[in-house]
Amino acid sequence: MAVFRARAVAVAAGVPAAFAVLAGLLTVCSTTATATAAEPARVVSAADQRPWSVTRDLVRTARPPMAVTFHLPTADRVVFITIDDGVHKDTKGLRYVEATKLPVTAFLTAWTIKDRARYFSRITRWGSIQNHSATHTSMALSTTDLEHEICYSQRALSKDFGTTPWLMRPPYGAGFARMETQVTAARCGIDDFVMWDAVVENGRLVDVGNGLRPGSVILLHFTPNLEKDLKAAVRAARAAGLKPADLADYLPAPSPR
Template sequence: MPKSWFAGGVALIAASAVSCGVTASPVADALVPSEPTMINYVDPSWVHGLSTQTLSEGDSGDRHVHVVYPSVDDAPLLTEKLRRTVTERLDRFIRDTSMNSAVRHPEFNVDWQLAAASDQVLGVRLRIGESIGSGWSDSFTTIWYDRMEKRSLDATDLLRDGSSLATLAQIVKEALVARGPEVDPYAIKPDARHFDSLVFNPHGDLVVEFDDYQVATKSLGRVAVAVPASDVEPLLSATGLRAQRAAMRKTDAPASMTSGESMAAATTDRPPARSSKAGSVDCAKAKCVALTYDDGPGPDTRRLLDILATQRARATFFTVGSNASAHPELLRRMRQEGHLVANHTWSHRDLTALPGSRVADQLTRAQRTIIQAIGQVPALMRPPYGASNAQVSSVAGKLGLSVVRWSVDTEDRLDPNPRAVADRAVSRAEPGAIILMHDVHGPTVDAAPEILRRLKKQGYTFVTVPELYGSNGMQPGRTYDSADSSG
């Protein structure tokens, strides 16, 4: 069947002229194609049995945490290794921030991409970002799973042995010498900690990625070296050769486009996202409330859709782009069943801590993914953690997005008790309320039948957010917290 690469899956950094492909981007994760460190990431919806796991906190607290990583049914050892990797880093972050109460809104964020996927191997690239008062820093880790040997592996396990690692370190060091004074090649050691992110480009070259500050005294963005396939093949283990072949499989990845070009192409002849049942309720007369669910789709979203269908209730889903790319079929089901799909950014970063270009990137990457799934253009966005400012509103407005927050916080991130979640949702509801919940939390989905039953008994009708505003509609760039607020 036809295949397509998901949004943001081309390259991350600017082109380089040096022979081994040393590159340094001024902005990490910039959507600028490059050779030879370009990596064509695999569409996660291709992988049977792949879902996502989310760890989060922060809508009601000072610390901002959002972690997403994949789980694969037939690779439980991979899932467990990913879980250990992110939780160990998160535990360290929590310890560090607990000892430094002066830092306002420290942030920990993890997103992922598939570096390769075949019937023999899987490769998951994690980007781990942290801000603890001294600026933002990114680190990269790639975890591999050998389906033939049923083993989860570190990146250096792609190499034959310690001597292969030493040889690779020398090749990379020589390449970094050509990079100039901004990079310190002598910081490189034949140490697994320096080579924990190894992936392959479509030509079979080995791409070695370094963390911020790992080979420089200041942040240069993503620094990477591409070692030619002919040089690296003698160094590879059996798993490494399988991973190389998986990355070299022919694809029909489209030619790269700028963010503006791709958004223009994506929105051409696409209608704005709207509930298929919009107009069936007049909220000027009916007692309306909008249930909203953030951060999904996740493992429990399908069950939530079943519950909503049984009660003939509809909701607004603010989806995270990286999760949406793994479950486009759930987004299509939301649209078909009268719900509304909206934008919750690509990787759930605090937008108020980003420059305008990165705010736009977070929104447009998610926007492209949602459009591809549902064939409609979202008109709503919810800022992660509810954190917004004039710049966020301005960027959202230019992208045709209204900013939606909430008037009722069920605090479902903090309290795993379904009864308590339901009690808060029901006791705080009032006509025109926008109720915040998260479909990535199982207890929240467990609470849904009780919330629906009790609110319906009180005479409430469940509508999508725009229906609260009736004929007045919602304006791009304006902020909405409830039916009584619009700016």
């Protein structure tokens, strides 16, 4: 089964009515092969480009109160490592996380993960498990069953891991601005849509935009390259004078839950 992945970079628009423009470049990779094939650049739909109250780093909608975070404004010298999907479970990556007590946030697709060996529980021991939909369907599509993609995943991940996610990363970074998406997500316990402003793949940092800075959110995927990608992320952070921190410390679960 093919796994579709996307990477995107947000840039601030220079006119008041505009806001972050999301440029996505779809990549396709099989669950067994490490090679990716680039497809034409894709710009998110007009539905993702509604005028909001916007800063360069944090997009906050007027209603419902759903934050969309590309980068966390903080003075702390920290970055956040996030890992998406969950089909492939690289044991070397897990060993590296356990040896270094590395905080990572796993955004998991509920349908595709199998965690009988408690891989995801172990790899997020210093981080958390969050929601990346049920089937990895784009939330920008009007045909997408948002109730299933968001709310079923909340229940499934909660049952599997004992904690209910409060953060969500929409597949392909798409559809987060749709009112239907926001209403459904808010109703099912999601507080923030977490995007990213840096990507590590194939062992190197790409699509960084302005470079790693305090509060950067780095996107990785659960691939056979995970150990290499984790080391590359940590190396890049150190080179910028930053260190990985737990995203849940900066975007904590609301209480009580």
